[in-house]
Every structure is written in structure tokens, then in C-alpha cells.
Amino acid sequence: MADDRDRDGTEIAVAEFHKKIKEAFEVFDHESNNTVDVREVGTIIRSLGCCPSEGELHDLIAEVEEEEPTGYIRFEKFLPVMTEVLLERRYRPIPEDILLRAFEVLDPAKRGFLSKDELIKYMTEEGEPFSQEEMEEMLSAAIDPESNSVLYKDYITMMVIDEN
Amino acid sequence: MNSPNLEDMGCGTSSATKDKKSEKALKAALVIQNWYRGYRARLKTRQRYALTIFQSIEYADEQGQLQLSNFFSFMLENYTHVQEKEPGLVTRLFGSSIQDKDRQDYLELIEIPDSYCGPRLQFPLTFTDIDLLIEAFKQQQILHAYYVLEVLFETKKVLQQMPNFTHTNTSPSKEITICGDLHGKLDDLFLIFYKNGLPSVTNPYVFNGDFVDRGKNSMEILMILFVSFLVYPNDLHLNRGNHEDFMMNMRYGFTKEILHKYKLHGKKILQILEEVYTWLPIGTIIDNEVLVIHGGISESTDLNLLHRIERNKMRSVLMPPIPMDGDRAEKKNKLGTTTVAQGIRTSGSFSEQLTKQEWEQVIDILWSDPRGKRGCYPNTNRGGGCYFGPDITSKILNKYQLKILVRSHECKPEGYEICHDGKVITVFSASNYYEEGSNRGAYIRMSSGTTPRFFQYQITKATCLRPLYQRVNAIESSAIRMLKERMISRKTDLIRAFQLQDRNKSGKLSMGQWAFSMENVLGLNLPWRSLSSHLVTTDKDGNIDYMSGFQDVHIQKPVKEVQSTLIETVYRYRSDLQIIFNIIDSDHSGLISMEEFRSMWKLFKSHYSVHIDDSQFDELAERMDLNKDGSIDFNEFLKAFYVVHKFDQLTKSDTKLA
Numbered sequence: 001m002a003d004d005r006d007r008d009g010t011e012i013a014v015a016e017f018h019k020k021i022k023e024a025f026e027v028f029d030h031e032s033n034n035t036v037d038v039r040e041v042g043t044i045i046r047s048l049g050c051c052p053s054e055g056e057l058h059d060l061i062a063e064v065e066e067e068e069p070t071g072y073i074r075f076e077k078f079l080p081v082m083t084e085v086l087l088e089r090r091y092r093p094i095p096e097d098i099l100l101r102a103f104e105v106l107d108p109a110k111r112g113f114l115s116k117d118e119l120i121k122y123m124t125e126e127g128e129p130f131s132q133e134e135m136e137e138m139l140s141a142a143i144d145p146e147s148n149s150v151l152y153k154d155y156i157t158m159m160v161i162d163e164n
Numbered sequence: 165m166n167s168p169n170l171e172d173m174g175c176g177t178s179s180a181t182k183d184k185k186s187e188k189a190l191k192a193a194l195v196i197q198n199w200y201r202g203y204r205a206r207l208k209t210r211q212r213y214a215l216t217i218f219q220s221i222e223y224a225d226e227q228g229q230l231q232l233s234n235f236f237s238f239m240l241e242n243y244t245h246v247q248e249k250e251p252g253l254v255t256r257l258f259g260s261s262i263q264d265k266d267r268q269d270y271l272e273l274i275e276i277p278d279s280y281c282g283p284r285l286q287f288p289l290t291f292t293d294i295d296l297l298i299e300a301f302k303q304q305q306i307l308h309a310y311y312v313l314e315v316l317f318e319t320k321k322v323l324q325q326m327p328n329f330t331h332t333n334t335s336p337s338k339e340i341t342i343c344g345d346l347h348g349k350l351d352d353l354f355l356i357f358y359k360n361g362l363p364s365v366t367n368p369y370v371f372n373g374d375f376v377d378r379g380k381n382s383m384e385i386l387m388i389l390f391v392s393f394l395v396y397p398n399d400l401h402l403n404r405g406n407h408e409d410f411m412m413n414m415r416y417g418f419t420k421e422i423l424h425k426y427k428l429h430g431k432k433i434l435q436i437l438e439e440v441y442t443w444l445p446i447g448t449i450i451d452n453e454v455l456v457i458h459g460g461i462s463e464s465t466d467l468n469l470l471h472r473i474e475r476n477k478m479r480s481v482l483m484p485p486i487p488m489d490g491d492r493a494e495k496k497n498k499l500g501t502t503t504v505a506q507g508i509r510t511s512g513s514f515s516e517q518l519t520k521q522e523w524e525q526v527i528d529i530l531w532s533d534p535r536g537k538r539g540c541y542p543n544t545n546r547g548g549g550c551y552f553g554p555d556i557t558s559k560i561l562n563k564y565q566l567k568i569l570v571r572s573h574e575c576k577p578e579g580y581e582i583c584h585d586g587k588v589i590t591v592f593s594a595s596n597y598y599e600e601g602s603n604r605g606a607y608i609r610m611s612s613g614t615t616p617r618f619f620q621y622q623i624t625k626a627t628c629l630r631p632l633y634q635r636v637n638a639i640e641s642s643a644i645r646m647l648k649e650r651m652i653s654r655k656t657d658l659i660r661a662f663q664l665q666d667r668n669k670s671g672k673l674s675m676g677q678w679a680f681s682m683e684n685v686l687g688l689n690l691p692w693r694s695l696s697s698h699l700v701t702t703d704k705d706g707n708i709d710y711m712s713g714f715q716d717v718h719i720q721k722p723v724k725e726v727q728s729t730l731i732e733t734v735y736r737y738r739s740d741l742q743i744i745f746n747i748i749d750s751d752h753s754g755l756i757s758m759e760e761f762r763s764m765w766k767l768f769k770s771h772y773s774v775h776i777d778d779s780q781f782d783e784l785a786e787r788m789d790l791n792k793d794g795s796i797d798f799n800e801f802l803k804a805f806y807v808v809h810k811f812d813q814l815t816k817s818d819t820k821l822a
Contacts, residue, residue: 015676016675016676019676019693020693020694023691023692023693023694024209026691027209027212027216027691028212031535031536031537031583032535033535042201043205043208043209044209045205046202046205046206046209047206047208047209047694050202051199051201051202052198053194053198054197054201093199094195094198094199094202098195099196099199102191102192102193103192103196105189105191106189106192106193122189122192122193123196123197126189126190126193126194127194127196128194128198129197130197134200134201134204137204137632138204140631141631141634159203162637163203163206
């Protein structure tokens with residue numbers, strides 16, 4: 001009996017996931033023909049609450065692409081893959097405290113801030129580097145104009161409030 | 165034996181620490197980048213959602229136009245019945261009160277006071293007049309009605325000489341610029357002229373319709389475009405858009421702008437403008453290769469027919485041709501009224517209108533949208549024209565040996581969009597169309613044999629762009645506001661739909677049930693699940709408290725004792741009522757008689773199936789005491805129905821009727 005209930009529960013969950021994924025997909029389906037531009041797939045996946053790294057994103061795209069890439073991703077291929085991702089709760093978002101600690105690692109002297117140049121250096125040279133557009137956008141919100149530095153604790157708090 | 169290397173000696177520990185340090189830094193950077201990319205993606209999505217909301221509501225409103233059109237048809241069909249009861253009413257609605265008066269009659273009556281310090285145009289117009297107007301409008305001056313009328317008369321005269329489609333050619337040294345919808349956004353026109361140069365013999369332009377409505381400088385844009393056209397009639401090409409239509413102007417703001425800026429002569433301007441619109445060409449054909457039209461095509465688009473029709477008979481999308489078979493004439497005679505139909509149109513009657521087929525051809529050109537799906541389907545979003553697929557584009561372009569279709573009509577985030585394998589280009593020139601930050605504007609430069617080039621821009625009030633999250637917050641709250649107002653205007657129907665699904669009267673529904681009702685009742689295809697957090701409260705089990713959606717918004721009751729359903733109905737249909745009242749009020753005095761007010765309401769009620777007691781409505785009108793000697797000030801009446809957002813009361817910015 002418990003198994004049946006579980007199965008029902010999963011079925012309902014899957015049905016709801018399907019609808020959620022469809023909604024997110026449709027908003028980017030500009031031509032209303034069940035396809036989206038491959039360059040927007042990352043945005044769609046992230047809008048559903050997942051946080052894959054760039055590398056993980058590339059792997060996901062490879063799974064949903066056509067045999068011969070057309071530049072478009074079809075909904076029929078996207079849906080099952082994305083449903084799995086949601087069911088398995090993959091690519092969970094970063095908790096606030098981990099994010100704070102990451103900033104603190106880059107600020108070993110514990111000044112409470114990163115200089116603009118330091119942030120640029122880390123974000124564009126380390127890890128999975130930012131594009132110029134990404135860097136500029138982050139700076140426009142993160143930089144405290146008076147000190148010309150990133151007061152990371154305040155910044156994180158502001159972003160978290162904005163999301164909620 | 166291994167010689168010790170430097171790294172292993174003394175320096176060994178520090179390099180290991182260095183490696184460990186840089187590994188930590190690498191991981192930290194990855195965490196931050198990962199988080200930021202997620203955050204940014206969600207911002208972009210919220211921006212997209214806001215745009216989708218604006219667009220859905222806009223198209224739903226356009227559907228409302230069609231419903232209004234059906235109402236007018238309904239009235240016409242019941243004309244004789246109505247005529248008996250309210251003589252003059254329907255004649256006023258559909259009769260043209262324009263006599264082809266000599267312009268001298270009009271102009272002679274107008275005096276320009278000495279105190280007028282606005283721009284003065286010199287006929288015949290030259291390029292100095294274009295500069296003059298632009299400078300004056302930059303300083304927010306208003307062109308005197310006398311000049312407005314002169315320009316309109318002249319424009320009509322010149323347009324009458326032009327064919328339905330303008331044919332023009334380019335060369336490598338003479339590119340042409342194509343601009344899309346401007347919708348009264350003067351700053352965008354200024355920016356285009358600044359970036360791309362003023363129109364001239366060597367710098368030709370095509371303006372692809374929708375110059376007016378929505379923005380607050382439709383008149384100024386029209387004047388600049390018409391004056392430029394009169395100076396360079398062979399190099400400045402104007403196409404008619406679906407908003408170059410006197411009835412659309414009544415709903416979407418241009419009529420109001422005119423009556424506000426020109427209190428004395430506004431009605432004269434409106435009368436002439438109605439005619440000028442009908443003489444605007446349907447489209448432009450460049451180098452026999454590029455078809456430039458406002459909306460799109462359908463599978464039955466017949467360019468040869470469209471070249472031939474008498475385009476000036478197309479008065480409005482809301483005035484479809486009246487069916488006129490023999491039977492109807494018989495019926496009318498039986499009722500004892502003779503040549504009833506003649507009163508409806510200007511002298512003569514049915515020869516003054518297009519055939520049904522011709523009318524539909526024009527509607528398709530002005531209202532259709534391209535889509536990825538093959539085939540041709542009725543455009544259910546807008547209620548007029550159709551959706552056409554890439555196969556239709558190929559078929560029609562091939563049929564007339566054309567290569568590209570350039571159209572406008574739809575707002576695009578980047579100002580332009582290419583689809584149907586490069587065969588269809590959409591260009592939209594009003595940046596920030598829905599809200600500041602909503603979209604860029606664009607224009608195209610092309611000449612035969614070269615690839616078209618696209619230029620984008622975005623007007624911003626501040627000297628530098630606000631950070632992305634602030635811009636997104638702004639358009640998101642604006643969109644959600646609009647959506648909430650929609651919800652409140654359909655509150656009764658929504659609650660009924662919710663309660664039908666809420667069997668055990670718990671006040672709660674599942675996400676799926678709630679989304680289903682919202683979509684059904686409001687008729688808006690939106691991502692309801694993603695939007696739910698902005699609209700309603702959800703409990704820990706994921707169930708929705710459906711009444712919470714109506715909590716912080718309500719419609720102001722102009723009078724306490726009146727029933728909410730009546731308030732809601734008037735609020736919901738206020739745009740339609742506004743149009744109807746404006747038409748009845750043929751002398752634009754702002755007043756109509758109480759009799760007319762009541763009979764209009766009765767007709768409206770029966771056609772829209774509104775179930776409200778007549779006495780309620782009477783009582784409302786009485787109590788609002790807007791009765792001025794048997795007339796009612798209908799603008800005041802409609803203004804009294806507005807939506808209050810609870811949290812605005814702190815900042816005192818209630819959303820009143822526009």
C-alpha cells in the first residue's frame with residue numbers, strides 16, 4: 001500500500017514538474033513551435049532553480065541536442081532530461097553561508113571587502129571565467145560607489161532579499 | 165641519486181601551501197561564478213515573464229476591440245429596431261458627419277493669436293520647416309491647430325495621388341532606412357534622426373505604420389512625419405498601421421491626446437485625421453524584392469487585388485462591411501422604413517464600402533503575425549488577421565517574385581527579429597515600449613544586393629543604466645500590477661471558477677487547479693506556476709489560498725451603496741464604454757444625454773450578456789450626481805471607477821483610469 005501511495009506521489013510530482021518545465025520552456029519559445037535557441041537553455045534550466053556549473057551545463061546540452069546540432073533544442077528532448085534533473089534534485093543552489101565563505105576565502109586578510117580589481121581578476125581569470133558582459137553586470141550592482149570596492153556581506157544580503 | 169631541486173628544498177612548503185591556496189581560491193571563484201550565473205539567469209527570466217505579461221494583456225485588449233466590433237455589427241443588424249427607439253443614435257454612430265468641406269471654410273475660422281510663440285510653418289514646406297518643428301518639439305512646444313489642419317489637408321491631397329503600394333529603388337550609394345512602430349515615442353524618433361540623419365533625397369526612409377497611440381507625443385510624431393513627407397514625397401514613405409484608425413485611437417490614447425492639446429479645434433482635427441488615415445498607402449515595395457507592410461500576410465494574400473482596391477474606403481478595423489443581400493433590403497422595407505441603410509454611410513450607401521473579401525485582405529496585411537508553425541491560422545490572440553507559417557511566406561514571396569518581407573506590429577526585446585529562414589524581418593522602433601527597460605528599438609538600413617544592417621538603441625532617462633536587478637524589479641512590479649488589475653476586474657468570475665473546484669470549501673486549491681482557473685477565466689496564456697508567488701499565498705503543502713489574490717487590490721466604489729458586481733462590470737468594460745460614449749458624443753463636448761446613456765447601456769448589456777438590473781445602473785448615475793441638465797459627463801463617470809493598490813496608499817499613487 002505504501003508503495004502505491006509513493007508511486008502516486010511520484011506521478012503527481014512528475015506531472016507538476018512537467019507543467020513547470022513546459023511553462024519555463026514556452027516563455028522562451030518565441031516562434032511557438034516547441035523549440036528554443038540552444039543559447040537560452042542555460043537560462044531555462046537555471047530559472048527552474050538548478051545551479052549547474054558551465055561544464056555541467058555543456059554536458060546537459062549535449063544530452064538534449066539533436067544528433068546533428070541545429071542550434072535549436074526541441075521540447076520533446078528537453079522534457080525527459082529536465083524531469084530527471086528535477087526528480088533527482090541535481091545541481092542544488094548554493095546556500096548563502098557557503099557563498100559568504102567563498103568570498104572570505106578570497107579575502108584572507110578579513111577586511112570585509114574585495115577591491116574592484118581583485119574581483120575582476122578572480123572572476124575573469126579563475127574557475128569558469130566570466131564574459132565581459134557578465135563581469136560588467138555583476139560590478140554594476142556589487143560595487144559600492146563610495147569605496148569603489150565590493151562589500152560582499154552587504155551584497156549577498158541584498159541579492160538574497162531580491163530573490164525572495 | 166636525485167639531485168635535490170630548489171622546489172624541494174626550503175621553498176618546498178611554501179609552494180605546497182601556494183598550490184593549496186590557489187586550489188581554494190579556484191574553488192571559491194567557482195562557487196561565486198556558479199551562484200552569480202544562476203542569479204543572473206533568474207533575473208533574465210523574470211524580465212521575460214514581465215514582457216510576456218505585458219504582451220498577453222495587450223493582445224487580449226486587442227481582442228476586446230473585436231468584441232466591440234461585433235457589438236457594432238449587432239447594432240447595425242438591429243438598426244431599424246434601434247432607430248425606432250432612438251432616432252439619430254445609430255446614425256450618429258455610423259454616419260459620417262464629415263462633409264467634404266473646402267479647407268478654406270475650416271482654416272478661415274481659425275485665428276492664431278499674437279501670443280502664440282510656437283513654430284510657424286511656411287507653405288510650400290521646405291526642409292527648414294522640418295528643422296523648425298524638431299527644435300520646437302524638443303522644447304515641448306505645441307504646434308497651433310491652424311498649422312496642424314493645414315498639414316493634414318495638404319497631406320491628404322498628396323496622398324490621394326499615390327497608389328496603394330509605393331514602389332521605390334535603392335542603389336549602393338542610396339540606402340534606404342526602414343523604421344517600425346513608434347507609438348508616440350518622440351524621443352525614439354529624435355534618436356533615430358540623430359543617429360541616422362534627417363530624411364532627404366539622399367537619405368530615404370520608410371515608416372512602417374503605428375506612428376500614434378500609447379506614447380504621449382503621437383501628434384508631434386505625426387506632424388514631423390507628414391511635414392517630412394510633404395517636403396520629400398518621393399523619399400519619405402509612410403505605410404498604414406493598424407493604429408492609423410480612428411477607432412483604435414479612441415481606445416489607445418491618441419484621441420485623448422488631441423482633445424487635451426487642442427481643446428478648441430480638436431474635433432476638427434479628428435475629423436480630418438480620420439480621412440487622412442484612409443489615404444495612407446498599404447505598403448512599400450523596394451527594388452521589386454522587398455515587401456514592407458505593417459502586420460503580415462495570409463495564405464490568400466493577393467497583391468494584385470490589393471493594388472487595385474479603393475483603399476480609402478477602409479475606415480476602421482471596427483467597421484466591417486455590412487452584409488447587403490437582397491433579403492435584407494426586403495426585410496427592411498417590410499418594417500416600413502425606406503432606404504434605411506442610406507442613413508448609415510455617407511451619401512450613397514453600399515458603394516462606399518469595400519467588399520468583404522477586400523476588407524479581409526487589408527485586415528490580414530495590418531494585423532497578421534508570423535509564427536513557426538506551418539500553415540495559416542486565425543490570429544486568436546489579437547482577434548484579427550492570422551498567424552502565418554514559413555510555408556505561407558515562401559508561397560506568397562515566390563508568387564510575386566519577392567525575396568524578403570519586412571514588417572513590424574510586434575514588440576521584440578532586441579528591437580528586431582529574423583524568422584522564417586531569413587525571409588521575414590520584424591522591426592520595432594519604440595524602445596521601452598511597455599515600461600522603462602522592457603526592450604530596445606531598432607531600424608534597418610538596406611540597399612539592393614547587400615545584406616541588411618540593423619541598428620539598435622534604447623532611450624534611458626538616467627545618464628547611465630541602472631543595475632540589471634533594479635531595472636528588472638521595475639518592469640516586474642509594473643507587470644504584476646497590471647495583472648492584479650485584470651484579476652480584480654474579473655473577481656466574480658474567478659471566485660466562481662475557484663469555488664467550483666473547491667469541493668470541500670476549504671478556501672484552497674492545488675497549484676494545477678488554480679492555474680487552470682486563472683488561464684480559463686482571464687484568457688491569458690501565462691506561466692501561472694512561476695507567477696503564483698507574486699499573486700497569491702501558498703501554504704506549506706503547496707496549496708493555494710485563492711482569495712489571497714484579491715487582498716491588496718480593490719476597485720474604488722464611487723458610491724457606497726452600489727453592488728460590487730456593477731462596479732466590477734463597469735470597471736472591466738470601461739475602455740469599451742469609453743469608445744462607445746466618444747462616438748455618441750459626436751461634437752466631442754464630453755457630455756451625452758441621460759437618455760442616450762441609458763439606452764447605450766441597455767444595448768451593451770444585452771450584447772455582452774451582462775446580468776445587472778437596469779435600475780442599479782440608473783441609481784448609480786443618479787447618485788454620482790454627474791447629471792448636468794439632463795446630460796452626463798461620461799469621462800467623469802468612468803474616471804470614478806479605478807483600482808486601488810493597498811500598498812500604494814502609503815505613497816499615494818493610485819492607478820486611475822488613463
